[in-house]
Amino acid sequence: SEVAGMKLKYFHGDYVDVLGQLNGYGDYTDVKSVASRRSVPLTKEARDILLEAIARARGIYLLNGRPMTDDDFIFVNDSGGPFYTQYITVLFKKMSKDLEFHIAPHMLRHAFSTFAFGLEGANPRDISNIMGHKNVSMSLYYNLGTDDGKRELIDKLDEDLRSNG
Structure with a gap:
């Protein structure tokens, strides 16, 4: 919803x-909380993707008879309307099918x-700020851990026990 908006x-x-x-109704609203209002740094690749999306949107707005303004959406359909969150969900369902595993925006x-x-x-704190969380504990809640991380932790623990044991 934040990307679509x-x-x-x-x-x-x-x-x-x-x-x-x-x-979900296609209305533009404020983000969920004060902490959700934030500035997010971009990687070079993300910046380039946004520049491509802006160029595409400019063309779509012009095809629909008007120039793009600062208050216009970056991600728009062929008629110049915003991509609603349901459409993004549909895109992720298609990607899931192609990838043969489930992926969703929230993931x-x-x-x-x-x-x-x-x-x-x-x-x-930086991670929490980027995610728009007031508390670091909420950002940690999103951390699912990894198999590699579990292996690394056990290996470090084993090494520590051997050197101190």
């Missing part, structure tokens, strides 16, 4: 502001938390 004015090149979202938040907390030196 991204407007041109919220894209700043190397980061995006998350200040609103599209609800990406779990993946981000899991991988980000696994990065050496990562600041938990």
Whole structure:
């Protein structure tokens, strides 16, 4: 809903502001909480994808008889309307079928938390801020852990026990 609700004015090149979202009825609303209002840094690849989406949207708006304005959505259908959250769900169902395993938009938040907390030196507060959580504990709740992480933990524990035992 936050991605579908991204407007041109919220894209700043190397980061995006998350200040609103599209609800299930296609209405643009505020995000869930004050903590959900945030600026999110972008990777180079994410920036490039957004630039492509903006170029596509500009073309669609022009084909529909008007230029794109700062208050317009970046992700739009062929008639220049926003992609509703249901459409994004449909896209993920198609991807799940092609990949032969289930994937959903919300799962990406779990993946981000899991991988980000696994990065050496990562600041938990930064992870929480990017996710739009008021408390680090909520971001940790999203962390699912990994098989590699479990193996690494046991190996470190074993090494520690052997050297101190």
